[in-house]
Amino acid sequence: MTVLNILVLVCLLYVVLLFGVAFGADRAARQGRVRWLRSPVVYTLSLSIYCTAWTFYGAVGFAARSGLEFVTIYLGPTLVMIGWWWTVRRLVRVGRSQRITSIADLISSRYGKSNLLAVLVTVLAVVGTTPYIALQLQSVTLSFAAFAAFAEPGVPTAPLSDMQSTALWVAAGLAVFTILFGTRNLDANERHHGVVMAIAMEAVVKLCALLAVGVFVVWGLAGGVGATLDRIETSEIARFDVSAGRWVGLTMLSAMAFLCLPRMFQVMVVENEDEDHLRTAAWAFPGYLMLMSLFVLPIAAVGLDVMPAGTNPDLFVLTLPLMDGRDGLAILSFLGGFSSATSMVIVAAIALSTMVSNHVVMPIWLHYSGGAAMVSGDVRNVALTARRISIVGVLFLGYVYFRISGGGTALAAMGLIAFVGVAQFLPALMGGLFWRGATRTGALAGLCTGAAVWLYCLFLPSFGPAVFMSETLHEAGPWGIGWLRPYALFGAEGMDPVLHALMWSLLLNVGSFLLGSLLSFPQPLERLQGAQFVNVFDHSDTPGGWSGGMAQSEDLLIMAQRIMGAREAQALFSAAAGRQGVAGYLPEPSPDFLQELERALAGSVGAATAHAMIAQIVGGAAVSVRDLMAVADETAQIMEYSSQLEAKSQELARTARQLRQANEKLTQISVQKDGFLSQISHELRTPMTSIRAFSEILRDTDDLSAEDKHKYAAIIHDETVRLTRLLDDLLDLSVLENGQVDLNVQSGTLEALIDRAVRAAGGETEHFIIHRDREAERVDLSTDLDRLAQVFINLVSNARKYCDADPAVLSIRTAVAEDQLVVDFVDNGGGIPTEMQAMIFEKFSRIGETKAGGAGLGLAICREIMARLGGYVSYLPGQTGPAFRVSLPLSGRMAAQ
Amino acid sequence: MSPERVSVFLARRSYRRRRLADAARLLPLAGGVLFCVPLLWQGAGGGARTVAAMIYVFVLWAVLVVVSGLVSRHLRGGEDEAGGADGGGAKGDGGGME
Incomplete structure (x- = not known):
């Protein structure tokens, strides 16, 4: 059994282990045991997909060629993570509050959910990442070939067709893994536990492998730290003659790429479970990077010293142990490189497929199926299928690129070229996060300009002369205009091509971005989103943009079921209905509810598509002036409103007091009137009774003496006098009280x-x-x-x-x-x-x-x-x-x- | 957005926190400048040695990791308000706080 066979076996076992870890993590997550799955350590380790096979193998090669300069590739991300309080924290908060699915989604969401921007970012990301995937395939096949060469010394290099078949097998295996664990659920915010766990394990493997090789080289081959330093001193990289421009420029470039690479965005923002994990990653990730690069220079120096001239320094990590006959260590080293390559490809494929399916496939499909899409057809299946096909497509593109380029040295330079490409996202990204004045027009202008300069100055020329650009164009510029030569734009001759392209593309990108933003006027939705992004720490949840009423809740439910799945959609709708105090599954299509629904859908299909889908049902009206007012001067409005309320309540209190007084007065008057009437009737009744009694005696009694008659008549007379007096008094009083009296002076x-x-x-x-x-x-x-x-x-x-x-x-x-x-x-x-x-x-x-x-x-x-x-x-x-x-x-x- | 939210005087505790956030902001700038120091050595005669630069870079790297760990450890979550209000400066037309 040869070493090669063992290697294949170990490789297969490793892949099985990878599948097992992913499967186990997914199962644990489904059973609710997510706590240990989602520790800050796992988050930090998942960030390590920054270290691809290009950095695992390539860093040593880089160091063998230009000394300590390789470290700049790690210094940039180190500074970004140490400065997490500036940017990463804000990115993560925005990503969580807006349910962002990818960097294209973030940029499109910030600039008014513009799908054009999303498509542009997606295309640029695919163009930049495809060669990178090819690079990973190449590194795996190269390392495999190196193993084969050592195992069977009779055959100096493996035939090209073998390499290609290896690459195809690797690509196919990765596609299967990514589809299995990366498209398990549609909602990007439901984390891919299996994938994250697997890449965390791969992070440990690659770190251990590199450290093991480093320890072997320093203490095994060189003979101690001092001896290693001596070897570096005597090697051809002993002098530290790094150009200041490249040192600073590459550090900045790697920092920018760290923020903008689609796969980094995927693990850093989209897969982030808890903002607090950043606090650990802030020091642990720089520490990881430091350990990764600690032994790079010694390995390079010893390799240059020990290995025969002409050996590919990119593979020192592998060939040094092999040469010393340490097959076990070599296999471990191979697994480290394999891990670096596979984890990068898996995450990049997930990130790109999300972008492609959300921003290219879904909009096209929605456009062609029209409004009917909402009532017929299963959007959920379409989205998942689109994502799976995208994964296969992205990996296939990588493979095709690898075959066309033939695994040449052009590929090795691809890492930095891709970095410059994705760095074009940075102005739109940072501008959108920190500057409310950034507009869609500005972002479009900046991205287009930056991408065009990058293509012209770096990407297309990198294929070598006569592939995309003719020799004369390189030498003399288009139409003989020397100022437009790809490597010497505007007469900037003699610069490093990467730095040259980085400088011009970013300068022109930022310039167009600023100019476009200053000259254009943002649409209402852009301004709303801009306020939410820039002030994300003030109000992570602000009122949204739908003016409902025309929307039919039932249509919305049908659509949501097709995207999110029936159970989730029904749970969302009934929860919303419950909050509105409505029984059943159909809440009122209030702006708040529509906002919530859009966010939920955005987690599955991206903000722009979710917005478009709801717009199809609700009917377009997106932002009302009232919403803008609410964002613009919420505080002022509330203050005005409360002062109005205060004034009203004071007025009410006054009126109530007046009413109470009036009521008291009326009650008193009523009581007085009642008392007066009863007094009057009493006063009238008493004399009347005696008058009546005595007059009846006079009438009915015949035998009354004259004396009695006189006496009774006198009584009657007296009582009448009294009555008259009473009535006179009453009349008098009434006249006096009414003020009708005439005074006789x-x-x-x-x-x-x-x-x-x-x-x-x-x-x-x-x-x-x-x-x-x-x-x-x-x-x-x-x-x-x-x-x-x-x-x-x-x-x-x-x-x-x-x-x-x-x-x-x-x-x-x-x-x-x-x-x-x-x-x-x-x-x-x-x-x-x-x-x-x-x-x-x-x-x-x-x-x-x-x-x-x-x-x-x-x-x-x-x-x-x-x-x-x-x-x-x-x-x-x-x-x-x-x-x-x-x-x-x-x-x-x-x-x- | 609203000036009344920015209080002038703070309790000792929140004052410390804000200075800690300032430190977190300054750390990458300081690191960036310090990482460039080996570039200055080139002027001296025969040029700098890779070994010296390597030791300098890795020691600085380790120090940065430790300091970042200390700062982040004490910079607990849930103080966005403090961090936001302290920035004070209005960025853009709406006053982005940071």
């Missing part, structure tokens, strides 16, 4: 007026003594004397009636102060309780039982009269007995009538 003295009042009230008797100050009473008055007399009569007769002292003494004191006449009526009676003092001027208020049959209207009338005359009457507390004060302006000012 006369002139006279107060003395005469009081005389008249005392006389009218019954005069002085031995039981009723009045004290007066006639000197003070000589005051001239000019007012309605009759009305004023009425007040005085009332007060005097009240004292006469209600004073319980014997003899009752009434003092009438008069004073003039500040043009105001004040007359006090004070008697020596028992006084009025404090709580009654406020009531005595009200209608029908009487204190205690009536002795003299008053209706309780007297003081009410007094008050009204005095108000008409411009003065007032009030109870005067703190005197020897009940006291009333009448106050009147002397100048005869009357109250307004």
Whole structure:
């Protein structure tokens, strides 16, 4: 059994192990055991697909040719990951909040979900990645051939057809693996656990392999660290003569490519499970890269020293152990290279197939099937099939490229050329993430210009003269214009071709991007997306763009079922319906729901396609002015709204207070009216009863004595008088209260007026003594004397009636102060309780039982009269007995009538 | 977006955090500059030796890994607000915070 056979066996076993790991991880994920599958360590290891076979084998070759310069390829990604707080964090957050499926999806989503941009990015990515896949196939076949050459020294190099068949087998095997584990589910956001786990394992294998070879070379071949350093010192790469331009330029280029390579984007953003994993990857991934490159220079130096001249330095990693007869180590090394190649190809195929199926196949299919696609046909199957065919297509393209190029040295240079190609995404990507002013036009202009310059200056010439470009074009430029020579654009002669192309393509790319953005005006959807991307940390979830209403929920459900699968779609719809408070599976097509649905669909078919699909059903209207307003001045609107609310609530409180007051007033008035009516009826009823009774006696009794007749008639008469008086009073009060009274102004003295009042009230008797100050009473008055007399009569007769002292003494004191006449009526009676003092001027208020049959209207009338005359009457507390004060302006000012 | 969100004074803890975020931002710049230092050695006479440059680069690399590990360890998630508000500078017309 030869070494070669063992190698084939080990290789097959390794592939079986790979399938087993992927299968086991997928199964564990399905059973919900995802925690250990998704640790930060696995995330960091999955990032290691940056180290492809090109870096596994090629780094040593690179170092053998140009010394330490190889390290720039690792320094760029190191700086990017150490600076994760700047960019990677933002990328991952945007990718998660927008459910991004690929770098093409991200750029298209940022610039208004433009499919044209997505197609452009996809095409460029395919063009840049296909040679890279070819490079991996080449490295596997080359390493296999190297093994064969050592195993069977008789045959110096394996025949070309053998190499090609090896490449075909590898490509086919990778296609099967990728289809099996990469297209298991449609939703790119449902992570490919199996694939990620497998590439994490491959990352460990390739690191171990390289370290093992390094340890073997340093301690086994060279004989210790010091001896190794001496070997480097004496080798042809001992001098550090790196051009500053290449050192800085390649570092920047690898940093840019790290962010823009479709496969890196796939593992870094799309497959990212938890933003927090970045914190670990920030130091662990640079550490991984450092370990990967630690032994590169020693291996290169020892290889240059030990191996015969003319040996391919790219394969030192493999040939050094083989030459020393360490077959086991050589097989391990081979597996490391194999791992690097396969993991890169698998992820690149997944990333590219997602882009191709989402942005090229699906839109075309949707276009040709028209609106009917929503009601018939299975979108889900179409998308999955498109993805599988894309995987096969991408791998086949890689194989074809490998065959056409014939595995020549042109391929080895492909790594950096592809880097420059994908770096063209960077201006649109970073501009979209950090600058709200970036527009679709700018991104298109930048990408087209950059891609064109890259094709012209680097990609097409890399095939060598006379393949795509003629010799004369190289030498003299198109139409003899020397300024347009591919390797010396604008007269920049003598530059390194990669640096030359990098400089011009990026300069022109950024320039067109900025100019296009400044000169164009973004569409509403672009501005909305721009705000969401740039301010992703302020609001990861902002209101969306659909103005629903025309959409039919049922159509949407049918479409969603076809894409996401029936169970997932129904779960999504019923959850949304539940949130809206609707039973069943059909929620209202509110803008919020449409936004959510679009995001969910975007996870399966990409943002642009999801947007187009919903637009077909909803009917185009995408962004309303209101949505833009909401993003632009959300805060201002909320503040305005809340101040409006505040004003409204204050107004409401005021109105409520007024209403309450009015209601209280009405209730009081109603109570007063009720009280008044019952008082009136009571007052009228009492005399009426006696009048009726005595008149009936007079009518029905024949044998009444004259004396009785006279007595009864007198009672009836008295009661009628009382009634008349009551009615007069009521009428009087009503007239006074309504302000309809006519004042009859006369002139006279107060003395005469009081005389008249005392006389009218019954005069002085031995039981009723009045004290007066006639000197003070000589005051001239000019007012309605009759009305004023009425007040005085009332007060005097009240004292006469209600004073319980014997003899009752009434003092009438008069004073003039500040043009105001004040007359006090004070008697020596028992006084009025404090709580009654406020009531005595009200209608029908009487204190205690009536002795003299008053209706309780007297003081009410007094008050009204005095108000008409411009003065007032009030109870005067703190005197020897009940006291009333009448106050009147002397100048005869009357109250307004 | 809204100026009132940026408070002038911070508690000691969040102040430390923000400076830590600043450090995380500065680290790649510092690394980039330091990695270019071997280029300056070429001027000295016969030129620099690859071994010296190699030792310098790998030691610096290891230091960067350790420092990045320390910074990232303390830079816990969920402080986007702090990081966002601290940037202060408005980028673009809407004021991108970072």
